[in-house]
Amino acid sequence: MNKPANKIIDPKIDRILLQSTGRTLEELIVLAREDDTMKVLNVYRDGLALWEEATRDTKDRVIVTLDGRDTAGKGSNIKRVAYDLPNARYTVKAFPKPTSVDKFEHNHFRKFMPYFPGENGGITFFDRSWYNRAGVEAAMGFCTQEEYDWFMENVAHFEKSQIIDQGINFIKVYLSITKGTQKERLDLRKQRIRKRNKISPIDQQAQEKWNYYTLAKAKMLELTDSKDAPWMVIDSNEKWLSAIEIIKAIINTNTEVSSIVGKKIDLTPDKGVVRTAKQELARMKKLGELKTMKKEFHFRELDQDGQEEVDSIRKRLVFVPKTYSYREKRMR
Template sequence: MGQKAKEKQEEASYESQLRELQIQLVKLQNSLISNGDQIVVILEGRDTAGKDGSIKAITQNLSPRETRVVALGKPSDTESAEWYFQRYVSQLPKKGEIVLFNRSWYNRAGVERVMNFCTKDQYKTFMDTVNDFESILVRSGITLIKYYLDISKKEQAQRLKDREDDPLKQWKISPIDQQAQKYWNAYSKCRNEMLEKTSPQDAPWTIVRANDKKLAHLNLIRDLLSKVTYPGKAKDLLKADKEIAFQWDGKLTKLEK
């Protein structure tokens, strides 16, 4: 089989698997609407790790009325003076909604800390209170699912270059992204501390190895669907590859250096 034929076959297989999983997502949403449940999905990760693509794969065939993607920008002066979680609380799902955070309150544990956008006291307060905040959400009935997309330094460098070369991806380039390689080790340190301190039993992190975007999409969705209950659940479709999507267990050796 030639290379092009192989690539075509692999693409067809991916699209077929993705379609089956998206059918399951629609079933989940129907149940969500009927029961008035609320789901929050947090996607964090390295710059260029594929959060946008993962969110698109999840939401592509869902009802836009009951699905929201939240990607908040820099806080205003007023927001900066408020309780840190306040602007995120206003974005939480209503009954029957699923909300996906493309980056979240964990900005404070990552980019804000690395780039000195917050003080040491602000960072410490966040780390001391975030588990309690999330526990309140879970106890109030919100299903909270947290993903960290992890990629290698080499893969990130290639993706940053691809963005520079592709005129359709120019909007994705930001000054922060351009510093990602320079501050790679600092981001690793912050990631490790975040995972170690903010993965309680009621709101654990799931790591997704995302060097291969398509495998990341498929296994993230499988893992997501396996974590929730809904009628018509096809459990045989929802077995994620544990080498790609796995719950954080405290072992730093499983993460990209």
Template structure:
């Protein structure tokens, strides 16, 4: 005999809403595949802000064949001597693909400049050329969605402590993580400059306040779905909380809340 319905754990409000949004993501992917469109989602943010978890809930029920998560490591000596964008170009979505970059070419506007892994001239060159590069991608028909996940300093400290204690999260610990709190203000400064100079009409930055992971997941997916067209969209599901997820419009004080 099978289990009775009353024996099943009830879905939480979060799980129920997430499931409906994941159904919308599947609808989007079906449209993407049939039309041969290309979507690139870029996830940047503070260390421990929840990029991995966000990617997991977005991709959970998507087709593995047409979905790719790209998380490039440190460039090799050969790659370091090439055009900066070259190794990323190889990972861009092909026709019908949904690709998520877990960190991206924006390393040069964040960790590389804060940790002095690049020169001032390399950083300046990146800031001058990235908008043009993304405009070329957009004009070729690619949809670029850029999300910056932000958390408070206190929340980051708690998550770093939790990560250090959890034996299942040891792979996430890096020397750069250990510098996150020490370099908090430097990361804030580089974040603000990046948002100010690289949020364009072709590829605007969207901020996700991610102190509450579940709320962040739901609002990020709603925002993503609201920015693309696909048949059968249930717009009633896609009401975004603008205090949680909003397009960057130069309001630094809104980030610090």
């Protein structure tokens, strides 16, 4: 699919063109290549448009969670996938830093539920999901050991009871990139004015904490992959390729529609781009990543005030499984 650079842009391209666009030759080559591959992506967008039209009456509901390292392309993949979808048919949600109450046990899951697709159907994309607890928070030391352990013990039940058993199609995506790709994208954020607003303090430590993130990734894939909610690991070094695979997964949630769309385009997952959790762990082992990753997290330690706050929340709130929410305890 990718063409040699000299077939796309003349290496002797005028410096004036480079200066006028504010881009390097390498960036222009990437843009030219993406322009060519955009035609392929648009074919799959047409297929997604057919799926959207066909599922209006059936009111299919789909949740797509996108997790991964910083710069893995969570937001940009969502934009590529949802580009032609009617605004009323999809929702994109990302969350700010949680409060102490938001972080508390089931509330960590509960805050996502109001954004699940409603009775009229549609797609909800989560730009980072509840797996932020097992990913960024664990790797960066933002959560406690207790919070991490509680999450890992309860996430499978949440996904089964509140998503799968409710008839919602669930696509759980981990976007995988190389350390080199991350560095290039971080450097680009610093260089390009329009991308500087995306730089955060966490970004500054992404490369430094790479092996902690690798540990977080390995633990997630090993311990939270399930028959009901399997991980779909997608290579996101080329974002247009990962977007196509997400589109395929959405179309394949409805077998009747996919059987029709599949006559025009190939809906089979690309084995060079998509991997199961077990396949990804095997790949990481082969590359030596499991040896170089950190062996344990440095979890956050609560000070006295922090522990008292958690104890106070636990004393005054009681969990109600039927509504999957907390209520204030009745004082006697």
